[in-house]
Amino acid sequence: MFTNRCRFAAIILLALLVSLCLPLAVMAAGNGYAKKIVIFDTNIVNEPARQAIIHGAGGVIVKPLPLVDGVAVLLPEPAVAALTAHAGVIRVDDDIEIYATGKPSQPSQPPQPPQSLPWGIARVNAPTAWDISVGMGVKVAVLDTGIQLNHPDLAANIAGGYNATNPVRSPSDGNGHGTHVAGTIAAANNSIGVVGVAPQARLYAVKALGNSGLGTLSDVIEGLTWCIDNGIQVVNMSLGASTDNETFHNAIIKVYEAGITQVVAAGNNGGGYGSGTGAVDYPGAYPEVIAVSAIDSSNRFAVFSSAGPAVDLAAPGVNVLSTYIKSGYATMSGTSMATPHVTGVVALRLASHPGESPDQVKAVLQSTAVDLGLSTDQQGAGLVNAYAAVTAP
Numbered sequence: 023m024f025t026n027r028c029r030f031a032a033i034i035l036l037a038l039l040v041s042l043c044l045p046l047a048v049m050a051a052g053n054g055y056a057k058k059i060v061i062f063d064t065n066i067v068n069e070p071a072r073q074a075i076i077h078g079a080g081g082v083i084v085k086p087l088p089l090v091d092g093v094a095v096l097l098p099e100p101a102v103a104a105l106t107a108h109a110g111v112i113r114v115d116d117d118i119e120i121y122a123t124g125k126p127s128q129p130s131q132p133p134q135p136p137q138s139l140p141w142g143i144a145r146v147n148a149p150t151a152w153d154i155s156v157g158m159g160v161k162v163a164v165l166d167t168g169i170q171l172n173h174p175d176l177a178a179n180i181a182g183g184y185n186a187t188n189p190v191r192s193p194s195d196g197n198g199h200g201t202h203v204a205g206t207i208a209a210a211n212n213s214i215g216v217v218g219v220a221p222q223a224r225l226y227a228v229k230a231l232g233n234s235g236l237g238t239l240s241d242v243i244e245g246l247t248w249c250i251d252n253g254i255q256v257v258n259m260s261l262g263a264s265t266d267n268e269t270f271h272n273a274i275i276k277v278y279e280a281g282i283t284q285v286v287a288a289g290n291n292g293g294g295y296g297s298g299t300g301a302v303d304y305p306g307a308y309p310e311v312i313a314v315s316a317i318d319s320s321n322r323f324a325v326f327s328s329a330g331p332a333v334d335l336a337a338p339g340v341n342v343l344s345t346y347i348k349s350g351y352a353t354m355s356g357t358s359m360a361t362p363h364v365t366g367v368v369a370l371r372l373a374s375h376p377g378e379s380p381d382q383v384k385a386v387l388q389s390t391a392v393d394l395g396l397s398t399d400q401q402g403a404g405l406v407n408a409y410a411a412v413t414a415p
Contacts (some may be wrong), residue, residue: 057117067110094240122235124358134214142338157220157369166200169227183227186244196233205345206362219366260358262303278310287357289328316360337363
């Protein structure tokens with residue numbers, strides 16, 4: 023007999039299935055719906071009111087974004103203007119596309135090769151710094167495509183993580199980009215593969231980009247929220263977007279105010295394989311981060327690297343060998359590869375000088391950088407120098 027209790031349970035199940043499937047159906051249909059982030063005035067509207075406003079506009083809530091007092095939504099295009107004019111809404115921003123900023127060559131496969139010292143690790147003087155600091159215990163988040171959690175050269179240093187693209191799944195890497203970045207930061211100093219700049223830092227895989235290397239601003243913001251909530255000290259963002267976005271900047275400011283140092287790729291817009299605009303990507307263009315450009319093994323500015331006044335430091339970013347998925351290794355190029363060299367140095371500095379603020383860390387790394395004779399738009403203060411950074415007062 024189909025009792026009232028069974029009927030009620032069936033209705034609840036149906037509602038749950040509809041709520042889960044509707045956003046996917048809307049996105050798949052491309053039926054005039056747009057990905058937006060709605061920022062509310064919390065002095066005017068509470069949580070139930072927010073939901074009512076979005077639903078009243080015909081929108082679907084994808085996820086809450088408490089870091090910026092907003093929600094990610096799918097919204098009918100005609101509703102955007104009306105929603106912007108609503109008294110409880112501060113603004114409606116695009117949920118912009120975020121992309122990884124590195125390009126791979128052919129990866130190698132197991133068995134594990136004997137350990138070698140990648141040229142970039144040597145170039146930033148990391149080995150000479152290890153008598154003073156190995157980054158012991160510093161919590162470093164890799165906001166990226168995830169990390170291969172059981173990679174033999176990384177597993178000892180992986181301490182946790184979060185999947186902002188799908189919270190019920192692990193932050194494992196199906197792309198390779200995040201695993202490569204993680205190895206440059208903190209591959210273990212063992213007998214296999216490679217070694218990272220800070221070989222005893224604690225790595226956290228925060229998956230904010232999909233296995234295609236692409237993602238959304240809302241997922242990046244959710245990942246940053248997790249970093250604040252979990253006491254992360256350094257965030258590596260080898261990613262970017264080509265357009266400015268007020269909500270993105272506000273999220274970066276919140277992370278900065280939480281005392282987390284953010285190290286960000288300048289972007290690959292120099293023309294080598296980028297857009298050719300030369301402009302620094304976002305969030306690299308924001309002053310609250312450390313923006314990193316790329317050089318090659320001859321200390322020349324990489325042809326693909328973005329440049330501009332926002333660049334703070336330069337680091338090795340051409341033909342960089344590091345860890346890769348399927349327990350392998352790969353050589354990759356991009357400002358994505360330069361960025362983790364600086365992140366590793368930040369970890370070394372924070373282990374030897376705990377409690378320093380993002381501004382203090384940036385100032386030390388810039389004051390101890392090596393002038394390569396490039397323009398300041400290309401190198402910022404110069405090539406990051408691990409030994410000088412950890413020995414500076």
